[in-house]
Amino acid sequence: MDLLQMTLVFSCLLIPVIGLDEEPEFVYPDRFNDPERDAFLYGTFPEGFIWSSATSSYQIEGAWNEDGKGESIWDRFSQEGGNVENNDTGDVACDSYHKYKEDVALMKAMGLKYYRFSISWPRVLPDGTLNNVNEAGIAYYNNLIDELRLNDITPMVTLYHWDLPQALQDVGGWANETIIDHYNDYAELCYQRFGSRVPFWITFNEPWIVTLLGHGVGYFAPGISEDGTTIYVVAHNIIKSHARAWHTYNDTYRQLQNGQVGITMNSDHVEPYDSTNQDHIDAADRCLQFHFGWWANPIFKNGDYPEVMKTSIASKSAAQGFTKSRLPEFTEEEKEYNRGTADFFGLNQYTTLYANNTPDDESNPPGYLKDRNVLTFVDEDWETAGSSWLKIVPWGIRNILKWIDSQYHVPIYVTENGVSTHDVYELDDVIRQKYYRAYINEVLKAIKLDGVDVRGYTAWSLLDNFEWASGYSERFGMHYVDFNDPERPRTAKESVNVYSKIIADNGFIKEVSTTPATQYTTASAPSINILSHITCICFCILSNVWTQ
């Protein structure tokens, strides 16, 4: 592509989509050629809709060995070198252990009324068990919660966001069934010490990542690569731990504390590549069952794994010479115990994939991808964020919300959504401003046009922070953090203003207009926007030029 073509493509992409009343609307990342689906929807969210922002303990706190905190698997994994980009660690991270008041002030300035953070298990229980309760660690979270409440910000607390006490890993971690008791002890301690001020608990953040990246490919702590075998044991123990902690709350704490306990799962949206081809439709659905259904089917449906997982893993296990399925079984009693153990569905959503069928592969060694048997891929034309895996596809979040609603009929909270940039100093973070407006707009469509029960939205993240195996090379924050400065100063990026405005308006209100603004209500389809057609046609022509 020569410079002229590039200029044309860019100026074309930057043409604002102008409404019929010529009010500037929004520059949709117009790569998808479906202007009707992608038309911007003005309107507000239901009353009481929750606007939040999220972080997690290992990614922001630092103080990795202060005041009696125990070692976590992420301390071990990052410090041993060779596992994280540039050998970065979370030893100091954003230093939020010392700077939490400043963080709360940032939230207050944004108009945030909710904040999702996680408790570091080894900070409150250094060896993972009740043998030693670290009161200094408890005090830190009490102070944080009190500071939040003083500023009218409600805590949403994640119990497990990946920083397992190393002492528990040393006896097998999630692969050892005794973890269920240890996790329940930890959860109950948190209900006891913090529960009177915490109305939302999230038992696990992204169990799929813990399982696959931590125990399947070893890309995340604890760095185990036992794909196709240990992953299913780990998942089994996580589901049982979740169910147990939910029952503990339901039996003893709900009446006193009146909160809700849910679980947060992540998945890329998976779209059939050819939506008229039944094989593609089945492949996309199977992919989502292996991703969400793995956890959500036992918890929200019938207490057991999805049928498609049970049959596929059983038949491949047999072909591979295993005497029984690599997927463990729940007893009838356990199914009964699992069923209905979440008050809400937490969704972390970032990107989208296309799905197609692949030929069955029953060869050894066993593996999750062989069990799942789906070919996934992206459209290279989709805009890429600062993380190579993160293609910007706003309509994907609407489609996955519809899929979750159709499967489980539960209240949904978007507990993470956001976008990364590379490690550059950039306060006018245009990509993030566009991303938030576009994705949040698709959440609005899911509510207003599709009738999905979405109750909250959480922007990831409040701050640039330690992005796991990518270290500090990728920035997801609405606030820039200077990791070279010992003071770790925070500076608001422009996306702070964009998100604050959405919060203040509880959605998207059309600015001063001579004609009455069109507010879409339930079931009324958005009208097609003429100029977005033009933009699209312009883009189509240019993409032809591009490919020639």
Ligand SMILES: *[C@@H]1O[C@H](CO)[C@@H](O)[C@H](O)[C@H]1NC(C)=O
């Ligand atoms: C990271 O640590 C590993 C293991 O100690 C070492 O081999 C490698 O050179 C280090 N990489 C950088 C970028 O420092």
Ligand SMILES: *[C@@H]1O[C@H](CO)[C@@H](O)[C@H](O)[C@H]1NC(C)=O
């Ligand atoms: C499982 O954990 C317990 C402690 O909770 C430990 O005594 C036992 O040895 C562990 N089992 C294995 C196989 O590591």
Ligand SMILES: *[C@@H]1O[C@H](CO)[C@@H](O)[C@H](O)[C@H]1NC(C)=O
């Ligand atoms: C949750 O607790 C309530 C009140 O004690 C009880 O009626 C209900 O059966 C419990 N739910 C489950 C699934 O155990």
